[in-house]
Amino acid sequence: MERLVRSCYRQGGYVFAKKAGGSAHGAGSDRIARLASNENPEAPSPAAVAAAQQAVLTANRYPDERVDVLVAALRAYYGDYTFVTGVGMDGVIETLMRTLVDPGETVAISAPTFSFYGLAAQAQGAKVVPVPRRADFSVDTDALVRVGKAAKIVVLCTPNNPTGNATSADDVQRVLDEIKGVLFLDNAYVEFSGIDYLPLLRKYENLVIGRTFSKVHSLAGLRIGYAFVPAWLQPFYMRAGTPFTMNSVSAAAAAAALSDKEHAARYITQVQVWRKRFSAALKFPVLPSDANFVMVDVAPHTGDEVVEKLAARGVLVRSCRSFTGLADHYIRVSVGEDWENELFIRELNAL
Known part of the structure; x- marks a missing residue:
């Protein structure tokens, strides 16, 4: 079989x-x-632990499908952005691929990097094209743009896993200026870099920035990912997502973690x-x-x-x-x- x-x-x-x-x-x-x-x-933060303990008392009920408690906390923390959530960064990546990519379409990935981008793209029947970095592991923006012009999604991890180096906001902006599809910017480690990519969201309608509670917030075991998305994308992402993926305990813990x-x-x-x-x-x-x-x-x-x-x-x-x-x-x-x-x-x- x-x-x-x-x-x-x-x-x-x-x-x-x-x-x-x-x-x-x-x-x-x-x-x-x-x-x-x-x-x-x-x-984890004591605030996150306390919120999780309280939330588990109502675990007999399905969680809020829109994860309003976490989205509200993210908006209070970051400002007036549009957010989506997922079961870890992996869940965000998987749902984004499901939302946008048809079989045979190209997904360009700056590599070497986190392998799940390619696995999630393959699951949608995409043609995955790794775009090699330079010898010092900096992003080859010329090559990424060249391949990215024909891609439905371009994936760039910054700071990059496993090399650790970040890509400047100027280089990210150049890619956004040139490609026709969506740029998924994986910012799982951005809190350790001191670089702020969020201003780019106000200028570009094809930018998605993914983040996680697994690293700086000590919640890896609860699997909490989220993304800043353009407003046009949010309803389609919600349609493509698996129902009730974000559990109520994780959502409560994440919302409370932002306060600490x-x-x-x-x-x-x-x-x-x-x-x-x-x-x-x-x-x-x-x-x-x-x-x-x-x-x-x-x-x-x-x-x-x-x-x-x-x-x-x-x-x-x-x-x-x-x-x-x-x-x-x-x-x-x-x-x-x-x-x-x-x-x-x-x-x-x-x-």
């Missing part, structure tokens, strides 16, 4: 980071430095301190980063080799081998707690 499965799913798929359980057993320790998944190491600015600010400061520390203390080259992680060139080792060696020493990091177009001598390392970061530096330098 496997012949019934679509050809694009018979191999490949999303590659997950190494998990803590097996590594803890191998390292002989229950204390594992979890630096593989770009998570915030701090527990100190919680977010602490981790942003932690990230800024440790990005510099990684660059100064590691014996391997660390690429400049605007995100809550760094990419490290571990040549002559391979990324997989280093991941396995560090896991045996109680440190989880991400190999970049699964990122199409990226050489197999990079690892991606999240900024964690102080002890996790110190352990990582010590063990990587000991290789």
Whole structure:
């Protein structure tokens, strides 16, 4: 019966980071430095926890299909923008592709980058065209525009996963000026960059900016994504979306998390301190980063080799081998707690 499965799913798929359980057993320790998944190491804000506990008391009812409590909180926090939500950034990406892309249409993706863009586009029968970045991993705007002119959606992650570097607002504006389709700007890590792309929303009707509560707000386990969209797109996105995808507990927690600015600010400061520390203390080259992680060139080792060696020493990091177009001598390392970061530096330098 496997012949019934679509050809694009018979191999490949999303590659997950190494998990803590097996590594803890191998390292002989229950204390594992979890630096593989770009998570915030701090527990959620007490305000978010309290709101989630209250919301779960009414979990016998279906959630609000428009997620008004979260949308209202986002508008109070950011201003008078149009928002949509999804189950994590993945849910936003998947629904946007479903809303706009017909089979055979082109989706152009600046690569190497997060693999789910391509997987979601393939699910709609799109022709996926990766547009390689330059040798320093900056965006080749000429190439992106050239391919993007024929694309229904152009995807650009900034700061980019896994390379960590951001694209300037001027370069983003140039792409918007030239393409005819929609630019999806993935801003999952934008809080760590200091760059503000929101003014572009007032000028362009073909810009969608995706964001998440998984990183700076410590809510990765609740899967909360959202996007700033042009007003014309919102009703069609709602039609294409799966009913009741955003659960009421997640929505309440996210809305409350926005009220605790100190919680977010602490981790942003932690990230800024440790990005510099990684660059100064590691014996391997660390690429400049605007995100809550760094990419490290571990040549002559391979990324997989280093991941396995560090896991045996109680440190989880991400190999970049699964990122199409990226050489197999990079690892991606999240900024964690102080002890996790110190352990990582010590063990990587000991290789």
